[in-house]
Amino acid sequence: MREAHSYDESKIQLVHYYVSKAHELVNIADPTQGTTGRVLYSINEVYVMAEGIDQHMAAGQSWKNFQSFVGTITEFGSVLIANGEVIETL
Numbered sequence: 110m111r112e113a114h115s116y117d118e119s120k121i122q123l124v125h126y127y128v129s130k131a132h133e134l135v136n137i138a139d140p141t142q143g144t145t146g147r148v149l150y151s152i153n154e155v156y157v158m159a160e161g162i163d164q165h166m167a168a169g170q171s172w173k174n175f176q177s178f179v180g181t182i183t184e185f186g187s188v189l190i191a192n193g194e195v196i197e198t199l
Contacts, residue, residue, distance in 0.1 A: 113168045121164045125155040149187075155195055162192055 114121045129151045132144040156162055169175055182189065 114165070121161055121168060122157040123154060123161070124157055126153065128152050159192070 110126065114123050114126070116123055131149050131151075133147040133149050134140055135142040135145055154162075154165065156165070169178075172178075
């Protein structure tokens with residue numbers, strides 16, 4: 110990501126990017142019930158222009174681990190939102 114993306118205009122222009130990790134809760138309304146043993150990951154990217162996601166996908170295909178990453182997402186991914194729209198932010 111750092112090689113091809115930037116918060117300035119020098120590369121594929123991001124507004125925001127983060128990866129998060131959390132242990133899945135048995136009951137999200139009652140964390141005292143503990144966790145399921147599964148770990149959840151979330152990758153979130155927001156681009157300045159809608160074209161940024163197209164540029165990102167094109168650049169990603171030249172990444173040496175792209176096929177492995179796609180395989181992992183396909184096998185283990187529960188939710189994938191692509192080309193979503195940010196509808197609220199702080």
